[in-house]
Amino acid sequence: MIAFALVVALATLAVGLAAAAGLRMLPTVRAQLAGLALVAVALPLAAVLLSGVVMFHMGADVVILAVAAASSSAAVAAALVVARSTSSGLEQLRRASAALAQGDLSTRAPESGPAELAELARAMNEMASNLEQLFDARRQLVAWASHDLRTPLASIQAMLEAVEDGLVEPERYLPALQEQTRTLGLLVEDLFELARIDSGALTLELREARLAGLVDSCLRGLEAEAQSRNVTLESRVDGGVPPVRCAPDKVERVLLNLLTNALRHTPSDGSVAVLAEPLSHEVRVSVEDTDDGLEPESLRRMFDRFWRADEARTGARGGAGLGLAIARGLVEAHGGRIWAENRPGGGARVSFTLPAA
Numbered sequence: 560m561i562a563f564a565l566v567v568a569l570a571t572l573a574v575g576l577a578a579a580a581g582l583r584m585l586p587t588v589r590a591q592l593a594g595l596a597l598v599a600v601a602l603p604l605a606a607v608l609l610s611g612v613v614m615f616h617m618g619a620d621v622v623i624l625a626v627a628a629a630s631s632s633a634a635v636a637a638a639l640v641v642a643r644s645t646s647s648g649l650e651q652l653r654r655a656s657a658a659l660a661q662g663d664l665s666t667r668a669p670e671s672g673p674a675e676l677a678e679l680a681r682a683m684n685e686m687a688s689n690l691e692q693l694f695d696a697r698r699q700l701v702a703w704a705s706h707d708l709r710t711p712l713a714s715i716q717a718m719l720e721a722v723e724d725g726l727v728e729p730e731r732y733l734p735a736l737q738e739q740t741r742t743l744g745l746l747v748e749d750l751f752e753l754a755r756i757d758s759g760a761l762t763l764e765l766r767e768a769r770l771a772g773l774v775d776s777c778l779r780g781l782e783a784e785a786q787s788r789n790v791t792l793e794s795r796v797d798g799g800v801p802p803v804r805c806a807p808d809k810v811e812r813v814l815l816n817l818l819t820n821a822l823r824h825t826p827s828d829g830s831v832a833v834l835a836e837p838l839s840h841e842v843r844v845s846v847e848d849t850d851d852g853l854e855p856e857s858l859r860r861m862f863d864r865f866w867r868a869d870e871a872r873t874g875a876r877g878g879a880g881l882g883l884a885i886a887r888g889l890v891e892a893h894g895g896r897i898w899a900e901n902r903p904g905g906g907a908r909v910s911f912t913l914p915a916a
């Protein structure tokens with residue numbers, strides 16, 4: 560008897576495994592679930608019936624067949640209902656991902672149904688909204704870049720036409736033409752530097768350098784502009800600051816970008832200071848000014864390319880909005896960080912770190 564029970568158990572197991580392997584061949588989730596329900600009901604039922612026939616010589620064939628047919632049908636019907644809801648959830652996800660693939664980034668999948676499907680839909684929706692933001696940012700970037708390139712070009716063209724038509728003497732427009740050409744040149748140079756940072760083609764000639772020297776040379780370069788605007792420039796580089804390992808020309812570029820911003824945003828009689836302090840394995844350099852400080856939106860977006868607090872993008876008080884994006888790229892290429900904050904006493908502070916030599 561025990562031997563017979565063992566044989567039935569092993570045979571049930573073998574048939575179960577074979578059926579499971581066979582179910583994986585079915586093409587749809589729906590068919591697989593229905594098949595699974597059928598196997599789960601029919602197999603134990605068959606084992607019990609077989610044992611009953613052999614051991615107790617049961618003869619109620621019609622009743623047994625009716626029970627078997629009823630329970631199998633119930634199982635298949637229940638499985639089809641479950642499979643329908645699962646496969647319709649999958650179908651909705653498939654449709655949403657096909658729409659995304661075709662470029663409709665506003666498509667979202669319904670985040671309902673079984674937990675795994677809802678989780679998948681949530682992840683897909685998050686990806687779609689990130690992509691949408693990325694594309695919006697890119698569109699805005701191209702719009703701003705073309706605006707900033709077009710403005711000086713249009714003004715150069717207008718001046719040249721006026722000279723060509725004999726409306727003005729060439730000498731009158733010469734300084735303005737030079738100024739606009741310089742603006743265009745700087746913008747193209749900045750775009751080129753950003754492209755180099757993005758492509759990883761930036762070559763940093765790293766060497767040991769003292770910050771005090773770099774800061775002094777930058778401050779000297781801005782002295783005349785600061786004097787004309789009645790702003791005090793000050794270097795407060797701590798005597799204990801160790802030398803840093805950096806590409807000095809790039810660090811000067813970062814410092815100049817931060818100092819130009821600080822000067823631009825400091826009112827007459829204000830002051831701009833550069834501080835350097837040692838941290839554990841790095842040195843922190845900060846540029847502080849004495850304006851009203853930064854709005855929350857500036858704090859969030861000032862390192863974005865082409866972003867300026869002045870949305871009208873009138874040239875009066877600023878450049879293209881690339882200075883801080885370049886500064887961030889250069890600092891990060893050195894393995895440092897850059898961030899902005901408001902000083903407790905008023906005014907903005909933009910700081911970056913460089914590895915100590």
Ligand SMILES: Nc1ncnc2c1ncn2[C@@H]1O[C@H](COP(=O)(O)OP(=O)(O)OP(=O)(O)O)[C@@H](O)[C@H]1O
Nearest residue numbers: 820821824861867868877878879880881882883907
């Ligand atoms: N020290 C500061 N105080 C207040 N706002 C600042 C300061 N530095 C930057 N900002 C804000 O962040 C924006 C972006 O600065 P960023 O240096 O990238 O561009 P920009 O100075 O406008 O142009 P560019 O540097 O290309 O000539 C500025 O337009 C300004 O609105």
Ligand SMILES: [Mg+2]
Nearest residue numbers: 816820882883
């Ligand atoms: Mg700037």
